[in-house]
Amino acid sequence: MNEPHQASAPATGRSTAVAAFAAVTVLFFAWGFITSLIDPLVAAVKGIFTLSDAEAQLSASAFFIAYGLMSFPAAALIARFHSVPSILTALVTMVAGCLVMLAAANLAVYPLVLAGLFMLASGITILQVAANPLAAALGDPARSHFRLTFSQTFNSFGTFLGPLIGAHLFLEGVEVKDGVAISDAVRDQALAGIDSAYFWICGLIIALILFFWVARRIVNEAVPPAPVAARAGMGELIREALSSRWALLGALAIFLYVGAEVAIGTQMALFLNSDAVWGQSDAAFGVPLLGFAMGSDGVAGVSLQEAGKAVAFYWGGAMVGRAIGSVLLARVSAAKLLVVFTAAAVLMCLYVVLVGGVGAGFVALGIGLFNSIMFPVIFTLTLERSTARAEATSGLLCTAIVGGAAIPFLVGNLSDALGYATAFILPALCYAVLCGFALAAGRARVQGAAAAITVH
Template identity: 40%
Template structure:
């Protein structure tokens, strides 16, 4: 998943003789890590669904708790950053995320409820980390190429989301998974032993992630990074900022885009396990989730260069139209057609987030920082849209449930068409 920078910021302390490259490398490592942590949800959802015999809606509580943290924590995180500074804020976010990872160890012997709490704590740390670290992308270089740098760093975020499902599938989903009927047929003692054994598979990987996050926090604390000051904010409240229609529709676009991207990834392993599609085991399907996120990675590397020359609105509309057609093929197709159609959506997702983001903030002046905070809260779409798809999947089947993300992309198509000439015409009404 992509992440939001905070415009309206400036470097207040920097040695002009030093290159920005070391600082960008450190920030890029953070993008990579939260890509890993976010994509691992796609592996854990089918694992926990099978382990606790959950419905699709119940399984989507993972994404509800994870992405719900963005809505709950973003504003307090901003206040924390203003108090302790951006670099210390990033360190605090890494420590909280590490604590969330460590909570997976007791969750393995306590049940689904503690898993959900661990997801929330982990995501709370990531939210603080994003609010603190993202500004460096915009200030470490020429402001005119900030969008290009954002695409480049997000490509490394996508590298994390690409590698995580394959590695996570190997570590967590490698064992034989019993069906709900097979679990129910076991004696109570054997059911408890089976659930304990399967739940314990997450302990080692998440303890390793906790250690990596703490190490990264130490390195980030020791790094010599420029000091960043918050720019002036616009007067007036949130409603005043939302009077800019392209921002309001852009926030809706961020909500729907993040929701659609997360929802597809969440259901992909189960979808590829359908006999009418590929009939893959969870472990084998996890590798194809890497292809889904890998398409986004490739597209973002290409987009880092291509978006310097292409019309943002037209490119956004074209990509959204392709995703709608691909999801229609997944809904009504079978076998390899349905399988590769839904995987290919990842490629066309690639430039959507930074493009919607830059269009939504176009020429907002002193309102830019406040508007960026609104877009950060809109990431909560990743918590709610998967619920919608889960409801459809439980009542109408997994194939038809992809109508939910398809509807999200239809709105993004509309947004791209409506503001196709945004950067030529100036600030829209």
């Protein structure tokens, strides 16, 4: 009589693990979607609050500065309380951030937008530190790489959808060109779109909180205990990371890469909408998939909303590039491939600066394709060469994501002074330094097999 019950137990465990993994995968999608909403949001707040480019880029700065402040505390939190309590803490923090964003949209107060974005990113920082090992643990260890890759595919899908939906909600009728003011009705509609987006995101996060609370015991049982080395204090991890030359070089590389990628993404809609690029041209609508996604309003030239939807292809290029890069990395040295991709990004940025015109819009969108492999390759090259333990090195590299706060602000100042195309000179310099990092990594000694781990 007991045999059917005993046979059903493993099946029940597998189904629960599948449900838990599905919820973790939704986390990957959610933070990708929320992060890429920054791109249309920067364009929207520039028009809604009549800001300069640099002031509008403070939205990206408020979001990404959380990585600089929260990465090591997040690692210490997870080491002490483990994955599920940390994820619940992250999700509650994100709900609070959404509520602040709702207040900002209803009160039309820009500093509240910045506060809400910082709170959202603080929660996402904890999620990024916790969710990767959790996804690896929820199932057969032999299939952990597949699960992580599958989850990250949904993260990329979220970054593709974010600009499309955000532009639809935030940018209808919004104009930011000199001498053009938006009406109160358009402003109110854009604020209502921001309110709607973060209301539904808040609902999704609350549903995830309920799921992880109900399934907390089962999920915790699937997670292996943390190794003793992972329980080092935050101060010890920081000191160890700062003592390693390659950990510092890798942190600089991550700082520049994230800064360049975010700066281009957040400026892209404004750049494409400018009269010097697509503002007075219908060329983009002649590209089948791109034109369909942008959805022409019948007016000559590319509006800010149409340009905002095109930004999805910048992030979509990164999604496609990851698939191509995965194949290439099986055949080509990671350092050599990083040299090629960073050099290509330098040349594309220089084309935008020196040539410009309608073609520069297509070239700028194509930079996303070459951004694709940079983060994971920089991460793994650094881990292989760092003399610090993996936990300390990883914490410093995650902290360096704060480059997404600093460099977009500098690029915003450049575009205010010199124009959107000329401002691409700073990302070009960032990619040039990354090319130098890749060349140096190719000549440097790997510290040992134990350090050569893959970070997803």
